[in-house]
Amino acid sequence: MEQNVNLDAVKKMFDLTGKVAIVTGGAGALGEALALGLASYGADVVVTGRTVKTLEPVVNKIQGLGRKALAVSCDATKEESVEAMFKTVVDKFGTVDILVTVAGMAKRAPAEDFPIDDWQAVMDANVRGTFLCCKHAGKIFKEKKAGKIITISSVRAFAGHPGGYAAYGVSKGAINLLTKQLSTEWAKYHINVNAIAPCIFWTPLTQEVLDNAELYKIFMSRIPLGRAAVTQDFIGAAVYLASPASDFVTGQVLYVDGGSTAG
Numbered sequence: 001m002e003q004n005v006n007l008d009a010v011k012k013m014f015d016l017t018g019k020v021a022i023v024t025g026g027a028g029a030l031g032e033a034l035a036l037g038l039a040s041y042g043a044d045v046v047v048t049g050r051t052v053k054t055l056e057p058v059v060n061k062i063q064g065l066g067r068k069a070l071a072v073s074c075d076a077t078k079e080e081s082v083e084a085m086f087k088t089v090v091d092k093f094g095t096v097d098i099l100v101t102v103a104g105m106a107k108r109a110p111a112e113d114f115p116i117d118d119w120q121a122v123m124d125a126n127v128r129g130t131f132l133c134c135k136h137a138g139k140i141f142k143e144k145k146a147g148k149i150i151t152i153s154s155v156r157a158f159a160g161h162p163g164g165y166a167a168y169g170v171s172k173g174a175i176n177l178l179t180k181q182l183s184t185e186w187a188k189y190h191i192n193v194n195a196i197a198p199c200i201f202w203t204p205l206t207q208e209v210l211d212n213a214e215l216y217k218i219f220m221s222r223i224p225l226g227r228a229a230v231t232q233d234f235i236g237a238a239v240y241l242a243s244p245a246s247d248f249v250t251g252q253v254l255y256v257d258g259g260s261t262a263g
């Protein structure tokens with residue numbers, strides 16, 4: 001059967017015009033970069049975080065690109081807060097099309113000494129918070145039979161690491177499986193669920209690695225492309241996974257890692 005390529009559709013493959021995106025952890029380094037990236041391709045963007053004030057500069061930058069933007073307070077670990085955030089977004093924008101779950105945290109310690117409260121805090125922020133946001137996006141996307149979810153994993157989900165990642169690495173491993181689980185459950189509703197798994201990039205989250213010469217050497221030696229990522233490196237992956245270009249892609253973990261997991 002002959003199938004013609006629809007070149008008009010191809011030209012608009014990465015176009016997000018008219019889409020409403022939510023980026024959690026929008027005041028963080030990656031959150032801001034992804035919010036601006038999606039806005040650059042036409043999306044209106046809601047940024048969320050626990051403190052609205054820290055989100056305001058990001059809102060101003062999105063509006064500077066000519067897109068609508070809104071900051072909404074949301075603690076991703078609290079279900080009532082997540083529900084209220086989605087309600088606010090639907091009230092203001094009428095719908096949601098894209099969710100990017102960037103909110104997260106890291107704590108490192110030797111496994112044998114890992115304070116259990118710290119371990120739980122990482123699991124709550126990274127796994128519980130991601131699940132709650134996906135759950136409530138899923139309700140909306142199920143109704144409209146469309147939606148794009150992008151979770152944020154890490155190269156630490158790929159393999160163990162001697163650097164004290166018994167909480168963080170495990171939480172990101174859980175995000176990989178959550179991504180696959182939701183993609184299989186929700187494929188029938190035409191909801192795409194994929195993860196971006198970054199290697200290290202310099203933010204407050206990774207300052208302690210940058211400050212530790214020995215650790216810095218270990219991390220750099222594991223990146224074949226020879227440098228840490230910069231936040232801009234992740235925008236292409238996010239636009240791809242948010243746009244029609246990835247309509248037949250779901251349940252995938254896209255490692256944007258300079259080759260770290262290639263060999």
Ligand SMILES: NC(=O)c1ccc[n+]([C@@H]2O[C@H](COP(=O)([O-])OP(=O)(O)OC[C@H]3O[C@@H](n4cnc5c(N)ncnc54)[C@H](O)[C@@H]3O)[C@@H](O)[C@H]2O)c1
Binds near residue numbers: 024075125
């Ligand atoms: N920086 C790296 O090298 C790196 C590498 C791989 C993956 N990641 C992941 O990328 C994501 C963003 O990291 P980043 O480096 O931009 O960190 P960041 O600390 O700059 O941003 C994380 C944001 O999440 C917010 N947050 C934490 N807990 C929250 C909660 N319960 N509710 C709402 N917001 C909450 C923080 O306030 C912060 O604004 C994280 O999931 C992180 O695990 C980062």
